[in-house]
Structure formats: C-alpha cells, structure tokens
Amino acid sequence: MTDLDVLVLRERLVAPNGPYAALDVVATTGSTNADLLAAAGEGAVDRTVLVADAQTAGRGRRDRTWVSPAGTGLYLSVLLRPSAVPAGRLGTLGMVAGLALMHVATEAGVTASLKWPNDLMIAGAKCAGVLSEAVPDGAAQAAVVGIGLNVAPLPETVPAGPGGLPATCLADHGATTTDRGTLAIGFLGAFLELEHTWRFADGDVERSGVLTGYREACGTLGQRVRAELPGGSTRVGVAVDVDAGGRLLIKMDDGAVSALSAGDVVHLNPEDV
Missing domain, CATH: 3.30.930.10 (Bira Bifunctional Protein; Domain 2)
Structure with missing residues (x-):
C-alpha cells in the first residue's frame, strides 16, 4: 500500500x-x-x-x-x-x-x-x-x-x-x-x-x-441503446440528451421520448433491436 x-x-x-x-x-x-x-x-x-x-x-x-x-x-x-x-x-x-x-x-x-x-x-x-x-x-x-x-x-x-x-x-x-x-x-x-x-x-x-x-463527455449520446429498467421492463431507441436532473432521454422507434432516471444502458449496434 x-x-x-x-x-x-x-x-x-x-x-x-x-x-x-x-x-x-x-x-x-x-x-x-x-x-x-x-x-x-x-x-x-x-x-x-x-x-x-x-x-x-x-x-x-x-x-x-x-x-x-x-x-x-x-x-x-x-x-x-x-x-x-x-x-x-x-x-x-x-x-x-x-x-x-x-x-x-x-x-x-x-x-x-x-x-x-x-x-x-x-x-x-x-x-x-x-x-x-x-x-x-x-x-x-x-x-x-x-x-x-x-x-x-x-x-x-x-x-x-x-x-x-x-x-x-x-x-x-x-x-x-x-x-x-x-x-x-x-x-x-x-x-x-x-x-x-x-x-x-x-x-x-x-x-x-x-x-x-x-x-x-457522454459517449452514450447519439447511440442506439437498450435500457433495462428496475422491474424488468426495457426501452430501446436512440439516446438523444441528458436533462438537468441527470435523466437520460431516449427517442424510441415510435417517436416518443422516454426520460430515464435509473436503469442499465447497453450500447447497441445500429441493426440491433
């Protein structure tokens, strides 16, 4: 030490x-x-x-x-x-x-x-x-x-x-x-x-x-991601921003934007779903 x-x-x-x-x-x-x-x-x-x-x-x-x-x-x-x-x-x-x-x-x-x-x-x-x-x-x-x-x-x-x-x-x-x-x-x-x-x-x-x-510094922004949320649900889309509360904003395939305050994010290849 x-x-x-x-x-x-x-x-x-x-x-x-x-x-x-x-x-x-x-x-x-x-x-x-x-x-x-x-x-x-x-x-x-x-x-x-x-x-x-x-x-x-x-x-x-x-x-x-x-x-x-x-x-x-x-x-x-x-x-x-x-x-x-x-x-x-x-x-x-x-x-x-x-x-x-x-x-x-x-x-x-x-x-x-x-x-x-x-x-x-x-x-x-x-x-x-x-x-x-x-x-x-x-x-x-x-x-x-x-x-x-x-x-x-x-x-x-x-x-x-x-x-x-x-x-x-x-x-x-x-x-x-x-x-x-x-x-x-x-x-x-x-x-x-x-x-x-x-x-x-x-x-x-x-x-x-x-x-x-x-x-x-955030390499997640602009990436296609899968967010694995507490409780077992997921969100898939493109990470577009981080807001003033530290939440990750994901634009999903249907155009809706989901704001995540907790969860595991996996960076995906563009062809992944």
Missing part, C-alpha cells in the same frame, strides 16, 4: 494545505461508502474522505458487487454536507464525480468517455464506476459519493457487467501513471473544484456548467 501514503495525501489535500477536512486510508474495509454513511450519522464533517486499499463488500449501483482486490484499484468515498442544495439535486453529484474521473483519465494520457449514468469507459470496456447515496434520516442533509477505478489488471474471474460489458484498467491502455496516490490526488482535486462550483450554484448542473461538460 506504499502508493497510498496517508501522510502524503493529507499534506496535499487536507486543511490547511488542501480543501478537505479529514482523510483516512485503511488497508481493507467492507465498503468505503458504507463506512462514511455510518460516520455521517455520528457527526463526521463536510468533505471527509476515506480511501481503502481493498474492499471486501464493495458496492456498485443497484446493489451490485464491485470487485475491489488489494493493490489494483482506487477505492474512495467522500462525505459532503451541501446544506443549501435542494435534496432533489443530490443525485447529480454522480455527474460531478464522473467528470472528475474523466479528468484523471485525461491527465494519465488515456482517452475515455462516460456511459450513462457515470461509468468511465475506455475502448468499449468499463474502467470505473460511481455510487452516489444520500444519507438517510439525518438531521443535517448529507451525501456520500464513492468511486471504484481499476488501475491495474483485475483477475480473469471478474464477471462481465450488464449486457456483457467487460472490465478494463488504466494500465491496459498505456496510462502515464498507475500510482494510486497520484491518481487519488488528481481525482480529489478535480472533484472538489467541480463540486465547489456545483454547490455554489445550489446543485444546478446547468448553471454550474456540469451538464455541459457531462454532455460533451
């Missing part, structure tokens, strides 16, 4: 030298998101960060497992308390995190895009994911945003994602750095810069510019 040196990360990122209030690094935990959700209930402060070398119960969207072996990825979560942001806008923090992941890939010399809602894609494979969760039943509004970024190759036993989506990592695409401390500093710096602008705009992704950046 030498590349996740807590003293170096604190020196660069924690007040008075950096924008974060607290940061810890652990060798292993169940889930950094779960840990910070619990810490929020115990009064943990705004902009608290937890980084893990490994997770034994890493979680993705829709309660899927995120494989998190030691030494191969960057697994971290941030606790935020944006008290002036309407609760209905907290979900767009995932868009902020997605753009910060794009920054990390670009700085590492890797060409990437975002697949709606917030998967980092490289050459048709998934390199990172985002999980954003509101803190339940808290006296003060809070949210936890977590990322899992594949840095080194994963075991061959890692299952494919929805639609057979394979996993990949930065190292497989010639990244200029695979030092997880460097990547953590890059991500957390970009994330806080974007989150500060988002917070100043009361979580409005249009006024903050987050929506414009997300649309430019």
